[in-house]
Amino acid sequence: MPNSDDSTRVRLLDAAGTVFADRGFDKATVREICTRADVNLAAVNYHFGDKARLYVETLLHAHEVVFEQVPLPKWSEDTPPQQKLADFIETMLQRMLLARSLPWQARLMMREFVAPTTDCRELAETYIQPHNRILMEIIGELVPAETPEYSRFQIAFSIVGQCMFYKMNSSLMQALVPEEQIAEHFGPATLARHITAFSLAALGQPDHFQKYLQTLSEEIAT
Amino acid sequence: MPNSDDSTRVRLLDAAGTVFADRGFDKATVREICTRADVNLAAVNYHFGDKARLYVETLLHAHEVVFEQVPLPKWSEDTPPQQKLADFIETMLQRMLLARSLPWQARLMMREFVAPTTDCRELAETYIQPHNRILMEIIGELVPAETPEYSRFQIAFSIVGQCMFYKMNSSLMQALVPEEQIAEHFGPATLARHITAFSLAALGQPDHFQKYLQTLSEEIAT
DNA sequence: ATATGTTTCATACAGTTGTTTGAAACGTGT
DNA sequence: ACACGTTTCAAACAACTGTATGAAACATAT
Numbered sequence: 001m002p003n004s005d006d007s008t009r010v011r012l013l014d015a016a017g018t019v020f021a022d023r024g025f026d027k028a029t030v031r032e033i034c035t036r037a038d039v040n041l042a043a044v045n046y047h048f049g050d051k052a053r054l055y056v057e058t059l060l061h062a063h064e065v066v067f068e069q070v071p072l073p074k075w076s077e078d079t080p081p082q083q084k085l086a087d088f089i090e091t092m093l094q095r096m097l098l099a100r101s102l103p104w105q106a107r108l109m110m111r112e113f114v115a116p117t118t119d120c121r122e123l124a125e126t127y128i129q130p131h132n133r134i135l136m137e138i139i140g141e142l143v144p145a146e147t148p149e150y151s152r153f154q155i156a157f158s159i160v161g162q163c164m165f166y167k168m169n170s171s172l173m174q175a176l177v178p179e180e181q182i183a184e185h186f187g188p189a190t191l192a193r194h195i196t197a198f199s200l201a202a203l204g205q206p207d208h209f210q211k212y213l214q215t216l217s218e219e220i221a222t
Numbered sequence: 223m224p225n226s227d228d229s230t231r232v233r234l235l236d237a238a239g240t241v242f243a244d245r246g247f248d249k250a251t252v253r254e255i256c257t258r259a260d261v262n263l264a265a266v267n268y269h270f271g272d273k274a275r276l277y278v279e280t281l282l283h284a285h286e287v288v289f290e291q292v293p294l295p296k297w298s299e300d301t302p303p304q305q306k307l308a309d310f311i312e313t314m315l316q317r318m319l320l321a322r323s324l325p326w327q328a329r330l331m332m333r334e335f336v337a338p339t340t341d342c343r344e345l346a347e348t349y350i351q352p353h354n355r356i357l358m359e360i361i362g363e364l365v366p367a368e369t370p371e372y373s374r375f376q377i378a379f380s381i382v383g384q385c386m387f388y389k390m391n392s393s394l395m396q397a398l399v400p401e402e403q404i405a406e407h408f409g410p411a412t413l414a415r416h417i418t419a420f421s422l423a424a425l426g427q428p429d430h431f432q433k434y435l436q437t438l439s440e441e442i443a444t
Numbered sequence: 445a446t447a448t449g450t451t452t453c454a455t456a457c458a459g460t461t462g463t464t465t466g467a468a469a470c471g472t473g474t
Numbered sequence: 475a476c477a478c479g480t481t482t483c484a485a486a487c488a489a490c491t492g493t494a495t496g497a498a499a500c501a502t503a504t
Contacts (some may be wrong), residue, residue: 026248040453042380045493047451072452132398146443150407153399158384163381176354177375185372194376201486202424221368230481252462262483267463341485 009047016058025055063127070095072134082200085159088135089199090192092163132156142203155203161199162195210220231269238280247277261415285349292317294356303363304422307381310357311421314385350380354378364425377425384417 015037019028030051034041038102048054073087143152164172165184174182184190237259241250252273256263271275295309357378365374388408389396397402406412 025249026246029490031490040492041455041492042453043451049494134470150399150403151416153403154407154413155420157387157395158417158420161387162380163383163385164377164387168429173379176351177372181372181375185376191376194373195380198377198424200378201426202420204423250462254459262481264464264483265481273462384462 008037008043008093008196009037012039012047012054013058013061013145016054017062018057020058038149044045060126066095067127081138083198084138085142086192086196088138089159089163090188093188093192093195094165095165095168121187140204142200158202159195159199162198163191230259230261231264234265234269234276235280236281238276242277242280243304279374281347287350288317303360306360307364307413307422308418309383310360311385311418312381312410315388315410315414315417318385318388354382357381361425364422365376380424381417381421384420388413 005146010079012033016028019033019036022031023032030044031041031056034043037043044051044054048057049077070091072091075084075087136152139152139159143155177186234255238250238255241255241258245251247255252266253263255276256265260331261267292313295312297306297309327399358374360375363376365377395408399408409422
């Protein structure tokens, strides 16, 4: 009957998180997970049945933690959609760049986005769908009413795509961008400003990106 | 001395391509590769030393083939940068979506972008850097002259990020977008048009995306 | 204290993996 | 026809994997 805060279970869940995150599902071994969790090898099979189910539960656990650790700000009735979009982008980036530091959850989420191991229907329904719906609603406020749905989907993916890119291709980025610039101009806050401006401009708020670029060159000039 | 068009070598290289592409480095087995190539199991070790070196050579081979199979169009002196950007995006998407059909090279490239197995310095220098340089030059023609370099990097990544997203998250996309819409509105040509319009609008060619959206809703209306 | 259900443990098992081996087959120049 | 370097082959090896097992340790309620 004691089940909820079972120490071995959560210890296993945590250890599995780190290991899965930086080894991937295949290269991660049950043995390493158990060693790290300081539990017996058989514990995985006892508590989760097999490696695959442990993985799924770890994924769900990871999303839960990240989503509540970096929540979306509350918006009032009259928050302008531009502000909402800015918030959304910054939240998304922070959730992703969270992985840079200690917690492993974001890294794990990214991995699953990119090379899905399970069919992850449950994951999509529980976390990704609602998240995407919010973005779609914001976009709905920013485009003409007649804009077809598929077009709004494309816009959503254009925005999300920008965010994801920085997280996933950090190694590629480091091969292309000089090191000094990375430290200074590719942190979460700066990137959020860039992506927001870029996307708002694309959506017919032309001032945003042009003004933003002007600001930058003025900063440089001084 | 016979080395260049060694039949087993290239057969191995091709088979390795397909297998690595849809299984990934870890899950791909030397056995499957050899079976598919119709060569003996020991051939990999004889010709390439080990699995890792086979992988690297496969990667280089893949890039070479894709880049020459889907080349950038030639531009004249007075090709407008808007056109160049459109071409660049379409080429990139076609290279990526190429993977949908027979050839495996693009899938493989994507995999390596996302979860690099090797440090792939050679890859970055030979293929990715020059490719990125072209994009940076196009962007240079589209933004104010004073725009700082890091900002142009960010813009480049915003564009590339959009393209990559569709390729990598096709499974995620399928979970979010209704099936009928995918077939009709998420092919390479349509996506290229969307991303081009979106990005040009962001870069202060506001007409592009607004006009594009208008066109869409008019098409719907009829 | 005893019994019962739960959790942990050490160990073993069966399968798959990359890699090695040594002999056979092949091609080529003499 | 011979010899020699190259390439192929079947078979085996050693290491590692996820999983199963059955006994021990534990907790809890009667």
